[in-house]
Amino acid sequence: MQVRPAEQPAPSPRQRGGGKNLFTERFVRVMAFACALLSVVTTFGIIWVLLSQSIPFFRMVSPIDFLTGTEWRPTREPASFGVLPLITGTLMITIGAGIVAVPLGLLSAVYLSEYAPKWARQILKPMLELLAGIPTVVYGYFGLFFVTPLLKPIFPDIKSSNGLAGAIVVGIMILPLVSSLCEDALRSVPKALREASFGVGATKMEVITRTVIPAALSGIMAAFILALSRALGETMAVALAAGSNPQLTFNPTESIQTMTAYIVSTAKGDAPYGTVKYDSLFAVGVTLFIFTLGMNYVANRLVRKFRQVYA
Amino acid sequence: MISSPFSSELGSHEQRHLRRRKQKDAIFRVLCLAAALCGIVILFVFLGKIVVDGLPRLSLNFLTADLSGRPSRTGIWPAIVGSLYIMVLTATLSVPIGVAAAVYLEEFNTRKTKLTEFIQLNIANLSGVPSIVYGLLGLAVFSRFFGLRDSIMAGGLTMGLLVLPMVIIVTQEALRSVPNSYREGSMALGSTRWQAIRYQVLPSAVPGIMTGVILAMSRAVGETAPLIAIGAASQVGAPKGLLDEFTVLPIQVFDWSLNSKQEFHQTAASAILVLMTFLLLLNSVAIWLRARSTK
Numbered sequence: 001m002q003v004r005p006a007e008q009p010a011p012s013p014r015q016r017g018g019g020k021n022l023f024t025e026r027f028v029r030v031m032a033f034a035c036a037l038l039s040v041v042t043t044f045g046i047i048w049v050l051l052s053q054s055i056p057f058f059r060m061v062s063p064i065d066f067l068t069g070t071e072w073r074p075t076r077e078p079a080s081f082g083v084l085p086l087i088t089g090t091l092m093i094t095i096g097a098g099i100v101a102v103p104l105g106l107l108s109a110v111y112l113s114e115y116a117p118k119w120a121r122q123i124l125k126p127m128l129e130l131l132a133g134i135p136t137v138v139y140g141y142f143g144l145f146f147v148t149p150l151l152k153p154i155f156p157d158i159k160s161s162n163g164l165a166g167a168i169v170v171g172i173m174i175l176p177l178v179s180s181l182c183e184d185a186l187r188s189v190p191k192a193l194r195e196a197s198f199g200v201g202a203t204k205m206e207v208i209t210r211t212v213i214p215a216a217l218s219g220i221m222a223a224f225i226l227a228l229s230r231a232l233g234e235t236m237a238v239a240l241a242a243g244s245n246p247q248l249t250f251n252p253t254e255s256i257q258t259m260t261a262y263i264v265s266t267a268k269g270d271a272p273y274g275t276v277k278y279d280s281l282f283a284v285g286v287t288l289f290i291f292t293l294g295m296n297y298v299a300n301r302l303v304r305k306f307r308q309v310y311a
Numbered sequence: 312m313i314s315s316p317f318s319s320e321l322g323s324h325e326q327r328h329l330r331r332r333k334q335k336d337a338i339f340r341v342l343c344l345a346a347a348l349c350g351i352v353i354l355f356v357f358l359g360k361i362v363v364d365g366l367p368r369l370s371l372n373f374l375t376a377d378l379s380g381r382p383s384r385t386g387i388w389p390a391i392v393g394s395l396y397i398m399v400l401t402a403t404l405s406v407p408i409g410v411a412a413a414v415y416l417e418e419f420n421t422r423k424t425k426l427t428e429f430i431q432l433n434i435a436n437l438s439g440v441p442s443i444v445y446g447l448l449g450l451a452v453f454s455r456f457f458g459l460r461d462s463i464m465a466g467g468l469t470m471g472l473l474v475l476p477m478v479i480i481v482t483q484e485a486l487r488s489v490p491n492s493y494r495e496g497s498m499a500l501g502s503t504r505w506q507a508i509r510y511q512v513l514p515s516a517v518p519g520i521m522t523g524v525i526l527a528m529s530r531a532v533g534e535t536a537p538l539i540a541i542g543a544a545s546q547v548g549a550p551k552g553l554l555d556e557f558t559v560l561p562i563q564v565f566d567w568s569l570n571s572k573q574e575f576h577q578t579a580a581s582a583i584l585v586l587m588t589f590l591l592l593l594n595s596v597a598i599w600l601r602a603r604s605t606k
Binding site: 010021022024025028029031032033035036037038040041042043045046050051072103104105106107108110111112114115116124126127130131133134135136138139140141142144145146171175176178203204205206208209226229230232233234235236239240260263264267268273281282285288289292293297300 | 332333335336338339342343344345346349350351354355356360361364380407408409411412414415416419422427429433434435436437439440441442443444445446447448450451452455472475476479503504505506529532533534535536538539541542552561564565568569576579580586587592593594598
């Protein structure tokens with residue numbers, strides 16, 4: 001080993017490597033930037049694909065017929081492409097899932113954030129994460145072979161695939177999401193608010209329902225909307241549990257079809273390139289994309305508002 | 312209980328009112344506990360149902376045999392191989408790109424510009440796009456435009472894009488948890504920014520990144536819709552290369568559940584059992600990594 005005289009400072013790696021290190025530095029920076037840009041490319045890719053591929057469809061079917069038609073019959077002659085049955089099917093699943101997941105999720109979040117002792121949290125949280133990790137197709141299986149048979153004694157005419165079973169399993173699926181997002185919102189409420197409320201003699205329930213929940217409301221609402229937009233885009237569970245029978249109905253025991261289930265069942269069957277059926281995949285895709293984008297936008301605005309309050 | 316000096320001043324009406332409030336409070340507490348337990352009960356009921364339905368059909372032969380149109384003969388080997396291929400391919404595509412993107416956004420991006428803010432917002436939005444929409448992207452771009460049709464390559468590329476936002480977000484969180492003194496210390500000794508990242512920041516963020524990567528991989532293994540959208544088949548042999556047709560475990564679950572032959576519903580449950588066992592193993596590795604890194 002070479003001993004340097006003390007007055008000579010050790011050369012920094014920058015100097016030792018000379019131009020090579022600077023080159024590496026710039027190279028890595030540019031490559032990393034390119035990777036970050038890929039996400040933007042993906043977004044534009046999605047928008048471009050959905051728009052460009054659905055243009056041929058809208059040349060054959062007028063957008064007005066598409067949006068106002070009440071019959072979706074892509075295979076029968078004469079074919080009819082009215083998207084309303086798919087939209088009502090999707091909304092039925094989304095709203096039904098919300099009815100299941102919103103109260104259960106909010107109450108379990110209240111338990112986890114306000115009541116649960118540490119050990120209970122440590123058991124309950126990983127369990128909910130496990131529930132969130134179950135693949136969606138498995139929820140579909142439960143809908144078909146567990147939930148529907150349970151519903152059969154209550155509704156004797158229930159179809160083997162039906163909107164109700166679909167909504168229930170999707171509701172269970174988004175439950176962990178609602179619960180954990182609501183818990184975050186509740187936890188961000190400052191302790192002083194709770195103490196003030198207790199101080200004027202409120203019971204714990206009154207503290208929670210009149211102080212904590214109103215204070216966390218925008219975060220809770222954002223959680224609901226995010227979870228509902230997940231339900232809206234959910235595919236495999238509804239393709240199995242809710243069926244593949246597009247019809248304009250509000251009867252939850254009937255077999256229905258959602259936008260996502262239509263895309264899956266059509267891609268699964270035969271939709272050769274260049275046919276109206278193939279193009280219709282993208283037209284439905286655009287509709288679905290606009291719905292989820294709208295919901296995510298609202299949720300993001302609420303989250304931002306909620307961050308301004310306590311942070 | 313209200314303390315005695317005050318209760319004597321309360322009239323009977325107020326006392327009744329107070330008792331009712333306390334009752335409500337107790338009921339509310341039980342309600343919250345019940346809601347929290349509800350998810351757990353459902354989880355156990357579901358797991359029990361799967362084991363009861365799927366266990367009888369599960370055997371070594373079921374794991375290693377080829378797919379068949381006869382429920383008594385069919386195995387699941389091609390789907391297992393397909394799932395592994397998709398998982399490995401998704402990881403090799405999304406992890407380097409995702410980590411690099413996160414490094415840019417967290418480490419190089421010292422002056423937050425409008426552009427990087429836009430990228431960040433964009434990543435958040437992408438993670439909310441339904442998976443089936445990624446499937447349509449894969450169908451149009453990878454399957455049609457690049458002519459990869461229904462190959463593993465097309466599936467892996469589509470899945471790679473799908474999990475990318477997740478990998479980026481998790482890696483960013485892992486990088487954020489590395490103390491700034493690591494970077495400052497390294498750079499004070501004369502390293503460049505990249506050297507500080509390469510030798511100090513990334514190594515200490517590895518457990519966090521790995522946890523996220525494993526969660527992203529389990530998402531890729533469980534995800535079905537985009538693969539069906541690009542046209543993944545169901546009756547195929549085990550793939551041998553990246554350009555072969557393929558099937559995965561969730562696609563088999565889907566197909567068998569919809570099959571008109573009753574016996575296939577059992578094989579669907581057995582396939583779920585295989586899938587869930589695999590996911591559980593993956594997740595325990597993630598939990599183990601997290602536990603080890605917090606020590």
